[in-house]
Amino acid sequence: MSAPSTYEAVIGLEVHAQLLTRTKMFCGCSTAFGAAPNTQTCPVCQGMPGTLPVINRRAVEFGIKTALAIGCAPNALNRFARKHYYYPDMPKNYQISQYEEPLAVHGRLDIEVGGAARTVGIERLHLEEDVGKLIHEGALESAQSSNVDFNRAGVPLMEIVSKPDLRSSEEAAAYLKALRAIVIYLGVCDGNMEEGSLRCDANISLRKRGATEFGTKVEIKNMNSFRNVQHALEYEITRQTRALDAGERIVQETRLWDPDKSVTVSMRSKEFAHDYRYFPEPDLTPLGVEATWVDEIRATLPELPAARRRRFIEAYGLSPYEADLLTQSRALADYFEEASEGFPKPKVVANWVLNELLREVPGDDEKALAACRIRPAHLVGLLTLIEDGTISGKIAKDVFEKMYRSGETAQAIVSREGLTQVLDEDILRRAVDQVLREHAKVVEDYKNGKKAARGFLVGQVMKSTQGKGNPAAVNRLLDEKLPKV
């Protein structure tokens, strides 16, 4: 953290989330990512003459769901509006968005930064359509031709605008993380920032500490990761601080974050700012959101990350850190709870999920978790084998890896590969005797007070039993025999 400055940063975030609907915002085309260019298009999303939009009810439902999760009140009557600017990736040269009457307004999101809790106000949540993508042949400056792929054009977007309540880059990152966790939890967005399913723009200004007036704000775009958001804002705070200290005036403008050079670069100033000429979309009737519909959606709301995190700490005795990680997505938290039900030692389950499962699967990737071949019941099976002494914890880790790859149960792998622990006293006694014979020098060291030598002897016994010796039994036998050597 930089030294306390005479200025205070005032930050607001605009977050765009691509909604996980099967079809686009205003037509029936698929939203699936990665198809060949222009194969997921139709006359409507290509903006052909005479075509008309039809609202995707599911997208509205996702919007309302998110609104409720962040305490926004859905507007009983909301309206779409046209936002005009010319760009070749936008088929109609206007975007159907919402302006004066958005889907929902006035919410809040609680965040925690450095152990301190903060509440961030939410200004509004509205729906709109995404634009296509330009594909330049070569570099933008020298390209001889540019092509447009309209597959993304018309994909539903939800924009969530915070109040200017954030005061540092850390708070901005925490807010973005919390919001991302919520949309992933709700299953309305996959939260992938690299692929652009979740995008973030920031408005930032500085003012003298204690001042109530806002300074001149600068908009920053192109920050496609948490790190970038934090770095870009830190850079901008430094840049604006220097400018103000030098007596310069901040220019109201849009700046792009350049992650390679770690600087923000001016894109356009206010004088060239677009006049979007918003007006109500005449092709769509105002969208009525009846209270009964909102109630129905409210009834489907899952327990949200913050509440679940609290419950994990209280009910399962987990540390805040563990609870944080386990609630990063709904799928992971569900996974943990299902396994804990089958194996009622939540601390142990948490260890396995956090240390082993997350080594293989990203904890915020709902799809990957759903596809993971080790189901919670499988994990319960494995933990039970450890618990009843059939296998050692060390062997269990190998079994876990095999389970992950093959999708088999722990029981099946253990019995096929003969990994069952050796509990037979005679076999273990013979192994211990042999080790004590072969390592007389070490035994002597141990007796002379070198305590570490004991661990070596345990290791040797385990080695001679190919790791299958029951550690408790081996220890007990060593305790028995060592004094007699």
Add this chain to the structure above:
Amino acid sequence: MLASLTVHELGARFRRGEATPSQAAQAYLERIDALDPQVRAYLTVTREEALKQAAAADLRFKSATPLGPLDGVPIGLKDVLCTRGIRTTCGSKILETFVPPYDATVVARLREAGAVVLGKLNMDEFAMGSSTENSAYFSTRNPWDLARVPGGSSGGSAAAVSADLAAATLGTDTGGSIRQPAAFCGNVGLKPTYGRVSRYGLIAFASSLDQIGPFGKDVEDAALMLRAIAGHDPLDSTSVDVPVPDYAAELGKGIAGLTLGVPAEYFIEGMDPEVKAATRAAIAALEKLGARTQPVSLPHTEYGLAAYYLIAPAECSSNLARYDGVKYGLRAPKARNIVDMYSKTRAQGFGREVKRRVMLGTYALSAGYYDAYYGKAQRVRTLVRRDFQQAFERVDLIVAPTTPNVAFKMGEKEDPLQMYLNDVFTIPVNLAGLPGLSVPAGFTRTGLPIGLQLIGRPFEEATLLRAAHAYERATEWHKRKPALP
């Protein structure tokens, strides 16, 4: 002469086996060959398509399984309606090469009803105009006097019906574009209630005002056409789910007991005295048929035109933004960069009136002007709508002249404002979203048609048609044909 018959007469002949759809199509195509070089109603004649469709209809009549009253009937479509595989220009250079991959909903419905499409009809560019002189291709002539305009913007559709170049046609009406040319050409033109007919595939001029409707040689034909195209369409969110009555079946009910309102504001100074006299005579005829009349007031009529020339251009500036040379239609060659391509394409592709309205509308929606222009115009629109609502509490229909004047000479109205004044009696109906109909109500001494306008409550097209039918049966105006060489 098959081409002189109405739709219902033609259908009767098909059913009785006295004529075949192929013979009818052939007769119309021959007449188009002979007369259209003078009338110039068609932008595109789809000869082969038409003969193919007619042959298919022949078979249906042969096997006594016709699809309905429009089966085998040769019709024409205003070139603002998208036709799959058939060039659709909207009367503009910018869409000279545009071939839609889809049918407008109304076109699909007419095809399903068995109608035979003869071709696409001329119009003012993007439906902006009142004379069809704004077509980028050529001007259509009034069949009653080839030196005069047919009205507009659906001039081709109106002229084709009056010159027997189609049995019936479709046009669109944003501020009078069906009713005014119907009055000028002496046939029946109906603008349905906003939302009665799907706009999907209608190339938008002003989305909140545009509506598709039929031209017929008589009222029954208009009724048959409306029945075929009306009804809710899931592809158009502004289309309304109200049952579609069998309009033709209700025609004979007469008008005894109906109350007709006569608005003082529609008899203005400067209007053609012959139009005034014909309207008064028509009202007297309606009274004789059993209707009561009473004066009504529509006090905001005089502001309608001004409000319209803000709302319609505002929507047009947005709707026409998509014509940029990127995706379809004209792309100006030798552009230096994307912005240059946009401006060259639009400069070369759009005509003067379109450019005028795009600029007007862009201005009206600009930041700082929105409230004073677009916002205020919307408030006027509400007042105009309220005028009608109040009147319709006391009367069932409103009767008025369709236009203040009859067809004017080509090139006569150079001043755009003079041209706009032509629509002063039709525009309020669009602003209020009501159904309106123009029915022949006499001729001037020089032999030019005069139209009577009937305006109804929302979705009461049946009442309009009934009243018009009663009037038509009591008069001979609709039986007159223009003397074409």
